[in-house]
Amino acid sequence: MSDAPASHSFPPVDEQLALLKRGVVDLVEEGELRERLESSRKTGRPLRVKLGIDPSSPDIHLGHTVVLRKLRDFQRLGHTVVVLWGTATAMVGDPTGKDKTRPQLTREQVEENKKTYKDQIGRVLDLDRIEERENGEWFDRMSFLDAVALAGGTTVARMLERDSFAKRYQAGQPISLHELVYPLMQGWDSVELKADVELGGTDQLFNLHMGRELQKRQGQPAQICMTMPLLVGLDGVQKMSKSLGNAIGVTDTGTQMFGKSMSLPDEPMRSWMELVTDLSAARIDELLGGHPRDAKVALAHAVVEGYHDRAAADAAVEEFERMFKQGGLPDDIPEVTVEAGDGGALMIAALLAQAGMCQTNSEGRRLVQGGGVKVDDVKIDDPKQAFGAGTYLVQAGKKKFARVTVVG
RNA sequence: GGGCGAAUACCCAAGCGGCCAACGGGGCCAGACUGUAAAUCUGGUGGCUAUGCCUUCGCAGGUUCGAAUCCUGCUUCGCCCA
Numbered sequence: 001m002s003d004a005p006a007s008h009s010f011p012p013v014d015e016q017l018a019l020l021k022r023g024v025v026d027l028v029e030e031g032e033l034r035e036r037l038e039s040s041r042k043t044g045r046p047l048r049v050k051l052g053i054d055p056s057s058p059d060i061h062l063g064h065t066v067v068l069r070k071l072r073d074f075q076r077l078g079h080t081v082v083v084l085w086g087t088a089t090a091m092v093g094d095p096t097g098k099d100k101t102r103p104q105l106t107r108e109q110v111e112e113n114k115k116t117y118k119d120q121i122g123r124v125l126d127l128d129r130i131e132e133r134e135n136g137e138w139f140d141r142m143s144f145l146d147a148v149a150l151a152g153g154t155t156v157a158r159m160l161e162r163d164s165f166a167k168r169y170q171a172g173q174p175i176s177l178h179e180l181v182y183p184l185m186q187g188w189d190s191v192e193l194k195a196d197v198e199l200g201g202t203d204q205l206f207n208l209h210m211g212r213e214l215q216k217r218q219g220q221p222a223q224i225c226m227t228m229p230l231l232v233g234l235d236g237v238q239k240m241s242k243s244l245g246n247a248i249g250v251t252d253t254g255t256q257m258f259g260k261s262m263s264l265p266d267e268p269m270r271s272w273m274e275l276v277t278d279l280s281a282a283r284i285d286e287l288l289g290g291h292p293r294d295a296k297v298a299l300a301h302a303v304v305e306g307y308h309d310r311a312a313a314d315a316a317v318e319e320f321e322r323m324f325k326q327g328g329l330p331d332d333i334p335e336v337t338v339e340a341g342d343g344g345a346l347m348i349a350a351l352l353a354q355a356g357m358c359q360t361n362s363e364g365r366r367l368v369q370g371g372g373v374k375v376d377d378v379k380i381d382d383p384k385q386a387f388g389a390g391t392y393l394v395q396a397g398k399k400k401f402a403r404v405t406v407v408g
Numbered sequence: 409g410g411g412c413g414a415a416u417a418c419c420c421a422a423g424c425g426g427c428c429a430a431c432g433g434g435g436c437c438a439g440a441c442u443g444u445a446a447a448u449c450u451g452g453u454g455g456c457u458a459u460g461c462c463u464u465c466g467c468a469g470g471u472u473c474g475a476a477u478c479c480u481g482c483u484u485c486g487c488c489c490a
Contacts (some may be wrong), residue, residue: 235435236446244435263445285413293443300444341457350457363437366452370438397438398445 054086055113061247065238088139236265258316259301277302
C-alpha cells in the first residue's frame with residue numbers, strides 16, 4: 001500500500017472483488033474489472049462508477065436500493081460514484097420493462113423530482129462523496145446531425161435484439177422511434193463520463209452494453225457492466241414498483257416498513273435478506289432454517305434498522321406484536337374531528353368517510369356489514385347506528401385507527 | 409392517402425335490444441383461521457338521506473315503450489395496403 005497516495009489506499013484487489021461480486025447477476029467482464037482495479041490501486045486513481053438516474057418518478061423504494069447498496073460498496077472501497085441525472089433522458093422515457101410508451105416529462109417536473117430523489121439516495125450513499133452530472137450538459141448542445149451520427153453507431157437489428165422491443169414488435173404493439181434512441185443516449189453518457197463501471201438492474205443489461213460499444217467506437221476503454229437482481233415486491237411476484245403498490249419507500253416510517261415487510265410472502269425472504277439488509281450469509285441460513293415467522297420478523301427488523309435505527313426497529317417489532325398478536329392499539333393514533341349533520345349525530349358509515357377512514361359512505365357501510373368496524377372496542381353491526389357529540393376510538397379493519405371527535 | 413377493426417368499472421375481459429350497476433379472472437378491502445399484514449377459505453368491490461332512487465359501458469346526437477347492445481357523426485388506438 002506504500003505505492004499509493006494515502007488518500008487513495010485501496011484494499012487488495014481480491015478483497016475488493018469479493019465484496020463487489022456479491023449479489024451481482026451479470027458481470028461483463030470480470031477479468032477487465034480485475035485489471036481495472038489493479039491499475040487503479042497502482043496509480044491511486046479511483047474507478048469512476050456510473051449510475052444513471054432518470055428523475056421520472058420522485059419516490060425511491062427498496063428496489064432501487066439494491067443497486068444503490070452496491071454503489072455504496074464501491075464508495076466504501078474508495079472509488080468515485082458518479083450519479084448521472086438523466087435530465088435529458090427523462091424527457092425521452094426509458095422503454096425498459098414497459099409494454100407501453102412512457103409519458104414524457106417537462107423540465108420543471110424533472111428538476112423537482114431530482115431534488116426529492118437526491119435527498120432519498122442520501123439515505124444509502126454518502127452524498128458528500130459523489131460526483132453529480134447531468135446529461136443535459138451534452139445532449140442540450142447536440143445538434144440533430146450529431147444525433148444522427150450517434151444513431152449511425154448501431155443498427156436496427158441490434159436494437160431489435162432487445163427483448164422488450166422484440167416482444168412488442170412481434171405483438172404488433174407500437175414502438176416509437178424515440179424509444180430506440182434511448183439506449184444510445186444512455187450509452188453516450190458513458191462516453192462523456194469516461195465511466196469505468198456502470199451499474200443497473202438486470203433489465204438494464206442491454207443499455208449498459210450500448211455504453212461499451214459506443215466507448216469502443218470513441219477509442220475509450222469499454223466500461224464494465226454490472227447488474228443487480230430486481231427486487232421482488234410485497235406481492236412476491238412482480239418486481240417492486242411504486243405504481244404496482246408493492247413497494248416500501250425509503251422514506252416510510254419504521255412502523256410502515258416493518259408492517260409491509262411482514263406482508264411479504266415466505267418465498268422471497270432469502271433474496272430480500274441478501275439484497276436489502278446487512279445480514280451475513282451465515283445468519284441468513286440460520287434464520288431460514290428456523291421458524292418462518294421469526295425469520296420474517298428478523299428481516300423486517302433489519303430493514304427498519306437500515307433506514308432508521310435499532311431503537312426504532314425494536315419499537316416496530318413491539319408494536320407489531322401488540323397489534324396483531326394481541327389485537328392491541330398502535331402507538332400513534334391519528335386524531336380527527338368531524339362535524340355532525342343536522343340531526344346532531346352521524347351515522348357510522350358517514351362518520352368513517354368523514355374521518356378519512358374510507359372514501360365514501362357506501363364504502364363505510366360495506367365495512368360495517370363486513371364486520372370490520374369497532375367503536376370503543378365494540379363491534380358495530382348496524383350501518384345506521386349514529387353517534388352524537390363526543391370522542392370515540394374508531395377502528396376500521398386491523399390497520400386503520402382513529403380517535404374521532406364528533407362536534408354538533 | 410385507402411381499407412378493416414377496436415373502445416365496457418383500478419387492470420384484463422364477457423355481454424351484442426328488455427332478466428344489466430353489467431359474467432369471470434386479477435388486484436384491492438373486510439371476515440375466519442393461523443406462524444405474520446404468509447398460505448387457505450368466505451364475503452364485498454359506482455353513488456346516495458337506500459328494500460328505493462340517481463349516474464355509469466370512448467364523446468355527441470338519433471331510432472325505440474325500452475340501448476352497453478341498432479343508426480349517424482366525432483375522437484382515440486391498432487392492423488393491412490400505399
